[in-house]
Amino acid sequence: DQQVKQNSPSLSVQEGRISILNCDYTNSMFDYFLWYKKYPAEGPTFLISISSIKDKNEDGRFTVFLNKSAKHLSLHIVPSQPGDSAVYFCAASADGGSNYKLTFGKGTLLTVNP
Amino acid sequence: DARVTQTPRHKVTEMGQEVTMRCQPILGHNTVFWYRQTMMQGLELLAYFRNRAPLDDSGMPKDRFSAEMPDATLATLKIQPSEPRDSAVYFCASGLVRDGTSSTDTQYFGPGTRLTVL
Numbered sequence: 180d181q182q183v184k185q186n187s188p189s190l191s192v193q194e195g196r197i198s199i200l201n202c203d204y205t206n207s208m209f210d211y212f213l214w215y216k217k218y219p220a221e222g223p224t225f226l227i228s229i230s231s232i233k234d235k236n237e238d239g240r241f242t243v244f245l246n247k248s249a250k251h252l253s254l255h256i257v258p259s260q261p262g263d264s265a266v267y268f269c270a271a272s273a274d275g276g277s278n279y280k281l282t283f284g285k286g287t288l289l290t291v292n293p
Numbered sequence: 294d295a296r297v298t299q300t301p302r303h304k305v306t307e308m309g310q311e312v313t314m315r316c317q318p319i320l321g322h323n324t325v326f327w328y329r330q331t332m333m334q335g336l337e338l339l340a341y342f343r344n345r346a347p348l349d350d351s352g353m354p355k356d357r358f359s360a361e362m363p364d365a366t367l368a369t370l371k372i373q374p375s376e377p378r379d380s381a382v383y384f385c386a387s388g389l390v391r392d393g394t395s396s397t398d399t400q401y402f403g404p405g406t407r408l409t410v411l
Contacts, residue, residue: 281400
């Protein structure tokens with residue numbers, strides 16, 4: 180029973196264009212959402228987060244949008260750069276923070292082509 | 294530059310052998326997590342500790358897996374006996390929760406232990 184779903188295993192975009200990564204969740208108790216980025220042979224690193232009281236959070240080239248009614252969030256990267264090529268994990272918490280139990284999606288491999 | 298360290302980075306063993314993976318959380322962090330990453334299941338939480346006490350180990354196969362924190366600077370994950378289906382990358386992560394309140398501080402992941410059970 181996947182409570183956090185990333186339905187696109189991979190995504191390929193051109194450098195300079197927008198990358199949009201999507202994530203859906205089923206548990207209405209989730210109230211805090213995060214995106215992690217993972218390079219090969221490394222652990223995931225935190226990218227950006229959003230609380231359920233917001234619908235948007237922006238940090239430089241990265242913006243996360245949350246649509247609670249649709250139980251959907253997305254990560255926008257503008258403009259995409261080759262160094263953004265990595266696996267992106269969506270994660271959710273029902274405890275209001277990131278240092279509680281997180282449920283992860285299976286990840287989306289983003290490839291940004293020069 | 295504070296980091297989570299994990300040893301060993303790679304482990305190849307035969308079915309039936311005991312495997313011990315170690316994690317040194319970032320100094321001062323009071324929450325430690327163990328995750329397993331496989332192609333089929335993605336990143337799954339196995340167990341986590343707060344102030345060295347286990348809070349949730351519901352993701353861990355109880356018959357063969359065990360997780361402990363002998364002290365605040367060391368977390369261990371043991372598999373005994375190991376099976377080929379345990380082959381995966383095991384990640385440790387640490388973070389800080391202050392005074393029991395919700396924390397927006399992130400979890401910091403180690404580089405992982407790649408386990409292969411033949």
